[in-house]
Amino acid sequence: MTLGIVLGIVALVLTLWLGNGVRRIGSVSVGETIRNRDASALLLIDLQSVFWERGPYSDAAKEGAAAVIYKEVEAARAQNHPVIAVRQEWSIPSTKAVARLTMKGQAIEGSDGTDLAEPFSSLPDQIVVKRVQDAFETGELDALLERLDVGKLRLVGLDFNYCVQKTALAARNRGYDVTVVRDGTLSAAPTEGAEKRMSSAGVAIR
Template identity: 65%
Template sequence: MLIDLQSVFWEDGPYSESDRRAAQAAILMEIDAAKAAGTPVIAIRQEWSIPSTKLIARLAMKGQAVAGTPGTGLAAPFADIADHSIIKRVQDAFETGELDQVLNSLDVGRLRLVGLDFNYCVLKTALAARNRGYEVTVVGPGTLAAASTEKAQALLAEKGVIVV
């Protein structure tokens, strides 16, 4: 699963060019491995569309990723790669139920997560997946974070999420 690899976050986020290059290489390796194994690639895109979250995004996030604004599409390195694309309205990609339906239809039991931000959307989605019984692996080199991930990694380990 590719989480929030949208141009507004990828290109304009707080991540250094060198960190983005390293993460991009790891993400593309994950995608290549998934495609070679016949495993579906699912892109999750953030679009703040609930009135309260739109307001928060406008106030605290410079209006980034508000539904209908520029930059909500996948960043160029990841465009047109995913087999499925799902829009999420909050940090947890399972919130609307659409991801549950897609995973059920594909008979998926294991998830590998890459994307951003490790401390927010990757973390919330990984925990929600574990709560649903999925085996979850977060590919550390394929994630970015604006702050230390130490606490998030400890919480994931406590909940049985593997971080490689």
């Protein structure tokens, strides 16, 4: 086998491996359909230092979203609804490689900035770590919501086009009643496509 063939095989394997990482990052999981549940919860998506402080969002956009997030937390507290923060940590080898190549290495497991940003650090009752855009992928969020008897979710955070969307769609796949609080989210790009996909899946956007 010539060196050229060996290098070609290595390049193909590496391309397939990275491609699998990209696929895993954007996939939406399908879990067991939930039974009837009465409780509600507020999910805070990816409100981490690395994204909030270093992301592509203007100060004005962050100020407006933060005000809405605080109101949502206050309303949840008043109704005894749990507030659950979801933090991104790329920990799968292929997704870590993709993050290094295309995301400036941000939010890789063990790296600086994966903790909640200071304005939100005291807000959650529970914190769940996710490995991809879909917060349900590991099963940890499924188990927590089952223990809390939660069947209704309100989502705020970032980014609307990615982790907010994928988490909302995964929740709908399981039968949750899902509302995305539009003014409590941030997005780095136009959101029309994400809005259509979520609306078609039964996600309320308000």
